[in-house]
Amino acid sequence: MSSSIVLSNPISHKSPPFRSAPRLLPKTSRPISSRFLLAPPAPSKVSRLSRKVLVRTSIRDNDAKETSSSSSSSGSPLVGEDSAVFELEAQKIVSWVYFSVILGVVLFILKVAWLDESPSGLGLGKAFIDSVSGLSDSPEVVMLLLTIIFAVVHSGLASLRDAGEKVIGERAYRVLFAGTSLPLAVSTVVYFINHRYDGVQLWQLQGAPGVHQLVWLTNFVSFFFLYPSTFNLLEVAAVDKPKMHLWETGIMRITRHPQMVGQVMWCLAHTLWIGNSVTLAASAGLIGHHLFGAWNGDRRLAIRYGEAFDAVKSRTSTVPFAAIIEGRQKLPKDYYKEFLRLPYLSITALTLFAYFAHPLMQAGSFGLHW
Structure with a gap:
């Protein structure tokens, strides 16, 4: 429901559009500003690591100023990161x-502990x-209820991330977060697939001219609104140290909360197609969860990045295209290049695969009898 082709970099080396954008430090660290970079502290007061950060950030900041395509609508360099x-x-x-080993281990544990209802498995998913x-x-x-339980656990652990990482570390907390959220998400998906045609039929538009094409296109586009952090697979699996990113390019120019927008599109399309009370309940729960997630995400980024997030917020919008229409966001002339990247090509392939794999997903869900 969400959730390799090797390309060369489509951006010219003469005009790197976003790679030069400075990586932000958390709000708890010393803020980065042009004044600070021009007058750094005395070398004796700066650690070796700090000097490296200052030099690298200064170079990136100067490069960003020289690259028109990496500027915001006001002409100032981007303060966020380049996505995808x-x-x-x-x-x-x-x-x-x-990553492959970790993925295999996680799937094996999920099968044995959550999905396997045989005597050799725990079958916790069935019990849940x-x-x-x-x-x-x-x-x-x-x-x-299933949607609410998932939402409370998922958003609750996300809200506790800063405190949790201080106690057990970034990688361990990511394992805890994923290990708790994944089984609940799988249970919610399986129950929806098995019961999507239960309840009261409110309307019937399947077979009406153009409806299937509209639903298919809406679902397809919705997956391109995946939050850019999803592309960082090595961070998702905790191979690389997980970070809280402040993104500002790609889909973020259209909406600051693309995962929420994509989920709303998916829900509306499936509700229109199935047209019954169970799908309506699922959509209401998922949309409500993602609306809360949008607010909570802004709150957490504001705490982490402070004035840098305020700058990004001022030239982006929650409602798609609102900042562009209002003139707060100006798309670069070569904006399409922000999507000509391997992660988006992978999303295209995976979305098409998911569509044609619907019968396999349905058969797998029916076999669980949830």
Whole structure:
């Protein structure tokens, strides 16, 4: 529901549009400003690591000022990061080997502990679904409860991230976050697939001219609104140290909360297609969760990045295209290049695969009898 082709960098080396944008330090660190870079502290008061950060940031800041395509609508350099960047030369084979091993281990544990209902498995997923289903005979209520449980755990752990990382570290907290959220998400998806045609039929538009094409196109486009952090697979798997990023390019120019927008598009398309009360309940829960996530995400970024986030917020919008229409955001002339990157090509392939794999997903869900 969400959730390799090697390309050379389409951006000319003479005009690197965003790679030169400075990487921000958290709000708790010393703020970066042009005045600070022009007059750094005395070398005796700066550690070796700090000197490296200052020099690297100063170079990036100067490069950004010289690159018109990396400027905001006001002409000032971007303070956020470039999203969906994948540099082949920066990849390490050993990192992707670790990623493959971790992914395999996670899927194995998920199968044995959560999905396997045989005597050799724990079957915790079945027990969880049965406990929630026992609260109501209404599939709409159960669907909504499953969504709320996932939302509370997922957003709750996200809100506790700063405090949790200080206690157990970034990688360990990412494992805790993913290990808790993934089973709940799988349960919610499986229950939706198995019960999507239960409940009261409110309308029937399947077979109407143009409806299938509209629904298919809306779903397809919705996956391009994935939050750019999703592209950082090595961080998702905690191979690289997870970070809280402040993005400002690509889809972020259209909306500051692309995952929310993509989820709303997906929900509207599926609700239009299925047209019953269970799908309406699922959509209401998911949209409500992502609206809260948009507010909560802004709050957490404001705490982490302070004035830098305020700058990004001033030239972006939650409502798609609002900042562009209002003149607060000006798209670069070569804006399309921000999407000609391997992650977006991968999303295209995975979205098409997911569409044609619907029968496989349905068969797998039916086999669980949740």
